[in-house]
Amino acid sequence: MDYKAYMMQKGLLAKEASRRMANVTTEVKNKALLNIAKAIRENTNIIISENAKDIENGTNKGLSKAILDRLLLDEKRIEAMASAVDQVAGLNDPIGEVIEGFKTYNELKISKIRVPLGVVGIIYEARPNVTIDATALCIKSGNSCILRGGSEAINSNIVISEIISKAATESGLPNGAVTFVDITDREIVDIMLKFNQCIDVLIPRGGANLIRKVVENATVPVIETGVGNCHVFVDESADVKKAIEIIVNAKTHRPGVCNAIETILIHKNIAENILGELKKELEGKKVQLRGCEETRALIECEEATEEDWATEYLDLILAVKVVSDIDDALEHIYKYGTKHSEAIITESYTNSQRFLKEVDAAAVYVNASTRFTDGGEFGFGAEIGISTQKLHARGPMGLKELTSYKYLIYGDGQIRK
Amino acid sequence: MDYKAYMMQKGLLAKEASRRMANVTTEVKNKALLNIAKAIRENTNIIISENAKDIENGTNKGLSKAILDRLLLDEKRIEAMASAVDQVAGLNDPIGEVIEGFKTYNELKISKIRVPLGVVGIIYEARPNVTIDATALCIKSGNSCILRGGSEAINSNIVISEIISKAATESGLPNGAVTFVDITDREIVDIMLKFNQCIDVLIPRGGANLIRKVVENATVPVIETGVGNCHVFVDESADVKKAIEIIVNAKTHRPGVCNAIETILIHKNIAENILGELKKELEGKKVQLRGCEETRALIECEEATEEDWATEYLDLILAVKVVSDIDDALEHIYKYGTKHSEAIITESYTNSQRFLKEVDAAAVYVNASTRFTDGGEFGFGAEIGISTQKLHARGPMGLKELTSYKYLIYGDGQIRK
Structure with a gap:
């Protein structure tokens, strides 16, 4: 399989979707989130049966108890995931917020307003709940996302991402806004790390090795998460x-x-x-x-x-x-x-x-x-990770940390002297 | 010469200085800036005579008229540089600003306060004024800086950086807060790009080729500047x-x-x-x-x-x-x-x-x-460049854009349930 062509097709779709996502109304985003939560609940049994395959494979592969526990989805955990999505729907929409505004010496009126980052790439390991959490935060903050989960959780991730994508597009979000990469070959990660054309920021979530690999090899800007001594x-x-x-x-x-x-x-x-x-x-x-x-x-x-x-x-x-x-x-x-x-x-x-x-x-x-x-705990309502870098975001990252800004300048014919 | 050892020595000094710079008082920072401006003015003739060497070398090398013009320093331009430093002294100190504050459900009081980025690496080309502008903004924002200018301006940069460093340390700033790399070999740039141990952020300033090189090869976080179609x-x-x-x-x-x-x-x-x-x-x-x-x-x-x-x-x-x-x-x-x-x-x-x-x-x-x-023009008082990326800073970057933040949490014995 030509992984580059596969990723290019996914990437361009996500990028095109991000253009529309930037201006999707709060109402549509919230409706999509509530519908996703509903669809997750309705498909609890299917998710559990796909997750059982991952657990079986993992047990056969001899994964540690701790990893198997992270992998496991049961009714209670699935309800918790759905409920987390409902909560994100209830948070304030960060997009369009006027962060500051001022007037210049020559009467230009400038507003600094919050906009999405664009396409957020998430590279993660064995936790299938990241598929839902990250998607919910990206939708609410007007970003497209490209999700690449680990091989251990692939069956769970595929079924969850299908449920999410269906509910999202049926609710009026553009096709490609939630893009899941269903190939677990590591070459996909290598492509994502240098996919500046279609990914605006990468957030690795996982162990120290994954994070180091991303930081050392990515040309796409990275938000480093995780290590805490x-x-x-x-x-x-x-x-x-x-x-x-x-x-x-x-x-x-x-x-x-x-x-x-x-x-x-x-x-x-x-x-x-x-x-x-x-x-x-x-x-x-x-x-x-x-x-x-x-x-x-x-x-x-x-x-x-x-x-x-x-x-x-x-x-x-x-x-x-x-x-x-x-x-x-x-x-x-x-x-x-x-x-x-x-x-x-x-x-x-x-x-x-x-x-x-x-x-x-x-x-x-x-x-x-x-x-x-x-x-x-900080009251951000949700979290996409904890940044350990100083650039862009530091500490717990919620919705605001998934945004950028732009300056809107209202003139009246001003030219620079 | 062992460039790695050379850079390690410079980098560790800058890093150690950045730790002290974070807590240098506004008064000391302003005094240092005013003294730097004064020293620049007092050394106008020396700067002009060193600059003349760069102009001569450049003319012999057949540099374009446009580049020679960027290189040239005369009395008027040197006064403008000094005056820009005076202006930075007059700007509000961004460090310590309480960006926001809130109380959590369990009575933790949290303040989000502005702190420096740490060590800012600037890689630039033929404009010797960047040496002064960038230094002034880094000092005021409590950062150390490591400056690496192009070979075309090396004589001008060396004399200017010596004047700055002397005035800075005499004013009470830590040794290494302003670190100039006086070797123009490209290998130095390659080392800086991957110098995560000692550089927190890289800002390339120059043509499209320089910026592409930095973005494609750096493992240190980069703020991309410049290209505008x-x-x-x-x-x-x-x-x-x-x-x-x-x-x-x-x-x-x-x-x-x-x-x-x-x-x-x-x-x-x-x-x-x-x-x-x-x-x-x-x-x-x-x-x-x-x-x-x-x-x-x-x-x-x-x-x-x-x-x-x-x-x-x-x-x-x-x-x-x-x-x-x-x-x-x-x-x-x-x-x-x-x-x-x-x-x-x-x-x-x-x-x-x-x-x-x-x-x-x-x-x-x-x-x-x-x-x-x-x-x-936006009223930021000064500018370190114009970011064309979405992460961290977008558009004109002034003092605030050279900062990060940290959360201060005031507790009373709280533990997580």
Whole structure:
């Protein structure tokens, strides 16, 4: 099969659709979303039976339990996906918003208004729910999307994308607005990475290898998502109870996600007070600790090496380091952090302000769990990913982060002198 | 020489400086800018004598008159450069601005605040003034910059960058905040393009070849600037006098820049009324016309080919096409436009609104010259370039467009349920 020709045909259709999508009315977009949610619900059994094929293939291939769990769709999860689409329908339409407006010295009236990005390419792995989530956000923000999911979920993705596409076009969205790539050969990804002619932005969603591959090889602009080597720093003046609750939450609430913490930094003057109780609480949640020398002088645990400070475990493992002061903590975070989410637990006003000011990360917390770095928790209504870059969007990305803008200039014959 | 080691040393210095630059006070940044402007003025003679070497080398190499003119620095131009730096000192500091703030369902207080991008890499060609302009904007926006100018201007750039660096560090800015690469070997550019470790964003400024090279090869995020195949559409109801003034201005005011127009589209019902007078005015300004068949039935001119519609002349040449209606004009712009600046001349309310809505470009004009797509004209006070992409920034880029943001989250022990 000629993959280039296949992608060119899909790409041109998506691009042509994006031109119309930019001006589809809010009413039509919302109707399409509600119809998609309805169609998902009505086809629950078909989705489950196609998903069963993926689960069977995955089991035969020996995929890990964690991946099989991500793959699995049941009635409850399908209802949750449909309900997420309903929610997107209820969000404000970002397109057409006047972001700012001003008048120039020569009486030109300029409005900066929000417009879609165009064609958004999403490259993802084993989560079939991305097919629906990403589609819903792209529709609402007036973008076309080209979705390329992983081979593990291909049967689920094909049936879901067919249901979506049918409901979308029947609701009046242009053909091609939701474009699913039903070939899982990696060559397709290589083509997408350099498909500047038809894709305006690429959002990779998945593991570190996928993201690195996209960032290193794409000529299409990329929004990098995902990697989070996050820290909690327990300052000298911390409320110990809050500190323990926050650390346990940030480590164990969902250890496999990017906003979970991987290392804690503890002020030397509070270490003895907190480490015993903390160890008990964490070990009760099956967390394995790896400590620096000072830590190991206070509690029993494995030794942390240089590699541990740099590792995103995504697992029930936590590195522990005793630091001499806030400067020491800031240095450690600067050296090993990935600019995702960082927290200080402190009662000191001055140190809270310093931490907020000096830590360079998408989300910087005082006395709260890093697990809140999330579009839903921030109140964005939905999320297409968490950006770990500084260009365009940083942190949780909702509808607004899927938009660009243009300047409208109202003149009266002005020419430049 | 080991270019990689050379760049690594420069890059790490710039990166370390960017960490401090993020929190340099507005007062120190402004003092540094005023001192830089002063030092530029005081060293006018040295700059002129170093510039003379570039002009001599360029003349010997047979550079075009246009490039030699861009290279040339005289007292007036140096004063203009210094004065531009003074102006940047007078602009509001964008860093620390609270872009928005909100409270979540669980009483987290979140502020989204403006922060610098980090290290901005500028790759440019023969204009030594970019060395100063870009530096001033990066300093004010709290970024470090790594500047790599073209070989044609190397003597001018070296002396200017030395003057800037000295004034900057003497004013309290960290060493490395303004980093100039004094090697013009192209291998340096190749290293910069993939220098993700130390550069947060690359802004290429120069001709189409440079920009293409950067976009196609960089792994560092890029803001694409420059190419503009801009149009004026003269609608049926246009005020003929305004139309002629705007076309003449947009074509001839400065034909070598990206916001100059390259093709005009004229409604068939007004073509006869306007073409004779327009030809006279344009030819009076030495503009060569290239027309479609219908144009050539009305006025004498060369024939426009398919290639003309796609060409950014950057010269005193203008393609002319008669179109049947606004749909025809919109199709032509969709097909050949580069999403930079597009204008309609019309007295029709409905058509003005359609054009503003349906044209996908950074700047869409009604009854004004496209030459206003410019940071200075928009009132941004200064400009680092005009983005022709949709990600991050679109159109004229001033100080704000050199920033990112971070979320500060004020908690009280919140954990995620």
